[in-house]
Each structure stands twice: as structure tokens, then as C-alpha cells.
Amino acid sequence: MRAHRWTFALALSLTVVAAARDGLDAWVDRTPMPPLLSATGAQVLDRNGNTLRVYTVADGRWRLAPGAVDAGYLEMLIAYEDRRFYTHSGVDLRAMARAVVQAVWHGGIVSGGSTLTMQVARLMEEGSTGQWAGKLRQIRLALALERQLSKQQILNLYLTRAPYGGNIEGIRAATLAWFAKEPARLTPAQSALLVALPQSPETRRPDRHRDVARTARDRVLDRMTRQGRLDIETTQAAKLDPIPHTRRPFPALAPHLADRAIADNPATLRHDLTIDTGLQSKLEVLAARAVRDLPGAVSVAIVLADHRSGDILASVGSAGYDLGARQGFVDMTDALRSPGSTLKPLIYGMAFDRGLAHPQTLINDAPVRFGAYAPQNFDGHFRGDVTVTDALRQSLNIPVVRLMDEIGPAHLMDSMRRAGAQPKLPGDHAGLAVALGGIGVTLTDMVQLYAALARGGEAIPLRWRQGNQTPTSTRILSPAAAWQVGDILAGLAPPPGAPRRALAYKTGTSYGHRDAWALGWDGAHVAGVWIGRPDGTPVPGAFGGDLAAPILFEAFQRLKSRPDPLPAPPPETLIVSTAELPQPLQRFTRRNAIFAPDRGTPEVIFPPDGARMATGETGLAVKVRGGRPPYTFMANGQPLLTGVQAHQANLAGLGTGFSQIAVIDALGRSARVNIRLD
Structure with a gap:
């Protein structure tokens, strides 16, 4: 029974x-389950996985995906907060019972009984721990979480959501804010502080309560020592480490490019760029220093790329990312500006390929008119016959416009587009002024164009996003023509103190001194510098050679200690003097001039040389015989009439006294007389 x-x-x-x-x-x-996915801020990483910039989540909190976390910190966290984390099912009954007994015995809370899973439950619901109802809700959710998630997933939620003071959440945001480093490698002192902070994130904030933070950190270190996880020497050394006294700014390198990456793919949380963090930081410092002595509102932009791979290694959009007078929030690497003389190398390369000229071809730098357009040199002077090499190195305007007239502006636009640039015309028609910068183009596009010159005339797309795509190439110049352009530009005198023939480079200044440029390359890299005001107003006295060129050379110095050598000439390159050139290449001649009648060297038949005469009401009548029109009439070295097809002209505005009258024909041949006017 x-x-x-x-x-x-x-x-x-x-x-x-x-x-x-x-x-x-x-x-x-x-159990009603909250969303298990925690929103994290987007992060922009460089080519090596280093952080360039991070963004807050929608409510302004700094919360990032944990990434790689130091194993020592994880061991310390579990040992201090939840030693049986990997064996319990969400609630540690032994720890909870111990906490109750200690609370009754001491008359207050001595230790907590919450597991890491219960803390995750509280963080996900943003509930309190002070009320029994709240504690019961956390227990229920913790048990439910353990049934749906793995231990590693629960730990990742803690590492993402744990509070570390202010608007900082998660281990990665915490290490960046308090130590300016990633959480992959932490010292025992840093690990202990990060274990202690989430227990009371506001009262232990290092920047506001350093002594409280130090006491909490040292308490963690002492327990780790009692548990045998740290030896006494390590603990004593860790206690000597200073407590951070301020929050560090979050990484914000390449801000313009990072913003562009986010705008292009707003749903993506990780953006891998081709940028190099070290170089980007150096060039941002260089840009900020470069504008210190420049007028207010003047900014600077720099782009540097590896022309072998097409990877952009640094992109500095302004001298500082701010809303001040320099309008640093404007990305000037992507702004349309006039390129000034920096298109001339491409035009000369196209002339070489078309058999119009050779570096040693003579070309006439004299007044010329194309319909209503009469280009002038920047300094207003004319140099007569010069070699193409000298014309490019001196950046003369008239010779390059003569070549542009033969090549055709539409062909220049086509070459730029095939190189990957996207030029914008003020109107629908490309005129000869495009040769001198009458076009809109970005700094990145100009670096793209110069990368093609550096690669022997072969263009590949520059890229700032990492990817597996193989860039396709497009040839815009022959290897010989590209080398000839580079050889000419390498002969330019460098800024003071810079090595000679280290870079092939060209400077440019747009109309009205609105833009100052310098672009160049060595055997491996290409870079461009722009200086000006973002609003497009002039910067009086700004010249590319004075302002932008020194920054260009300094950018290369920050990249490497010694430039990579420029390439040797291709085997087919013709390297001879002017006299050794084929007859048609010895002097540039317009193609249609071949079919024009040639009456020999021009001759001034009136007035006769040495004559003394008075000018009439319509000016001095001058008559020419021979030569090939159109003619240019000059007085005392200054052009008075250009593009004259007739054999006579009236020169007005001559003063009394001695004057030299000169006439220049289409082939650059000239005649002159000296007269006296009463």
C-alpha cells in the first residue's frame, strides 16, 4: 500500500x-520577438580594409558592425559578465541565486545575475532592469533568443548594441571613439575598461568621470587576476595606463568620395574603395597647408592614381570638409572647370599622329585670325618661328590653335571621350577656343586623360571602387606620339628644389585666373591639382606654374621617396633635328595652303623703304606684292590687321615719327620697311 x-x-x-x-x-x-537585426552605420574602407569613414544610424547613434574583435577582450568579457555563457540556456540559475543571497545578506545589490543573453534582451527592447516585471520580460526573451540564435549570434548582438557612453554603441564604435583604433587588438587595460563601461555607461564615461572609470576598470583587472587570467605584473602595468580624457573623432578621410559611395548605393553598409588611407591622409594635410597663405574662399583639390591599374589612390575634394568661406563641402574633383592650357599636350599628340608636326617642326607664332576669332598668347607677345617643342613648353596659344584648326575641335572632343573624360561645351558647337580651355571638364577627368598619355596613349577607366572587373583599354594616341609629348613635358623646368625630368607635367591657367592647374605623371602614377574658388570668381595673380605645380611635386614626394623612371622611346619614334626631318615636316603648313597660289616671298611695294610721308584720313596705305595670303600687317611689332586676303590695307592710328611696317604671309615669310611719318 x-x-x-x-x-x-x-x-x-x-x-x-x-x-x-x-x-x-x-x-x-x-514570446513577442523584437527585430533581430540591428541597424548599423555604413562604413567606407580603403584598399587594405582600413576605415576611411563611418556613418551614424538613423537616430544619430554610432553603431557599427563589430568586425574582428580581440580574443583577449572576449575572454575577459565572458569571464567577468557570464562565465557559464556557453553552457546555460539564457538564464544562469546559479548566478541568479548567488545574487539574491548576496543582496539579502548585504542589504543591497552586490553582484548581478543577468547573463549576456539577458543583457542582449534588455538592449533589444531598450527596457530597464530595476523592476521585477522588466527582469521577468528579459528572462523570457533571453530564453527565446537562445532557442532561435546561436551563441555566436547572441554575442555579436551584444558586441553591436552594448552602450559605451553618450551615443556610442557597440565594441567597434567604442574602440574608435575612446582609443582611435579598431577592436582587433586591445591591451588588457583597454579590454578591462570596455568590459566595465556597459554596466554604467554614463556614470563611467572616461571623458566626464575619469576617476570612476579608472576604479571600474581596475575592479575588472583585479577579478581577472583572482581568477588567474592575468598575472600580477600585467595587472599592475595595466593600471598605470591612462584613462582616455576625451572622445576621439571618428575617421572621416576622403569624405567627398565616401559621400558619393553612399549616395550611389544607400542600402549597402560596406563600401570598399581603392583609396590608400595613409596617402589620403597625407594629401589632405597637404591641401589644408597649401591654402593657408592664399586668399579666403580659395580651395584646392588633388587626385592621384596608379595609371598601370587605373586605381585612384587619393581623392581630395577640398582643403577642408566644412561650410566655411572655402566651401569645403563642395567636391572640386568632380566640378566642371575650364582646363586652361592643360589640353595642349593631347592636341600636339594628335598632330604628331596625323603627320602635321614633329617635336622639331617649326611653327609660326605670329598674329593670326580665324574668321572673327584671333587668339593671343598669354603675355601678348609673339615669338616668330619656334619649334613645336618650345611652343608646348612655353605654352604658346597661337601655334596650338593653328594645329587645332587643322585637326578639328570635334576630333579633340572625340579623343577626350574615348579616353574616358566627359567634357561639357558651353554651347552645342566646339570651336577653336576649346584648345585654350573653352570647355568644362573635371579634375578627375583630366587625370583620366593624362593617365592615357602616361600609358603610351592607351586609356583605361580610372576607378575608385574596388571590384574584380578587368578594365578595357582604348587607344587614343600612338605610343610614339604619347612618348614625344611626355618627353617634351619632362623637359619643363620643375619648381625650385624639385628634381629635373622626374615628372612629365603641364600647368594651366584659365581665363580670368579662375582656375590654376598642374597635371603630371611618372613611370607608375599620375596626379592632378586644381586651385581656385568653388564659386568660379577670379583669383588675381593665380598661375598654375606658381601655385599648383609645387603641390603636384609634393604629392608625388608624399607617395614615394623616388619617382619611377619615365619610359624609353618606342622603337618607331623618329628622333632627329629639324634639318633632318622630311621636307613637309620641317615647317608646319596648313594643308589647304598647299593648293593656294604662291607668288614667292612677300614684298612691301608701298611705301618704299626710307620714305617720309604723311598719313591720310583713312590711315597709311600699304601695298604688298607676292607671298601667300592671308596677310598680317604689323607696325612697330604690334599687329594691326590679321587675316587680310587683299594685297593692300590702310593702317590707322600710327603716330608721328619713325615706324617699322611689316607684313607676314600665311607661310610665316615676312617683309618690312622703315618710314618716317609727319
């Missing part, structure tokens, strides 16, 4: 326990 009663009691007890268990399971299974 007694045995029957014990059997019945045992069966009843087991039934009650099973029912309780089933009821608990059903209660846990019915």
Missing part, C-alpha cells in the same frame, strides 16, 4: 513537472 502511494506521488510530481515544463516552453515560444 505504501509503495503504491509513493508511486502515485512520484507520477503526480513528474506530471506536474512535465506540465510546468510544457507550460514554460509554450510561454517562451509565445
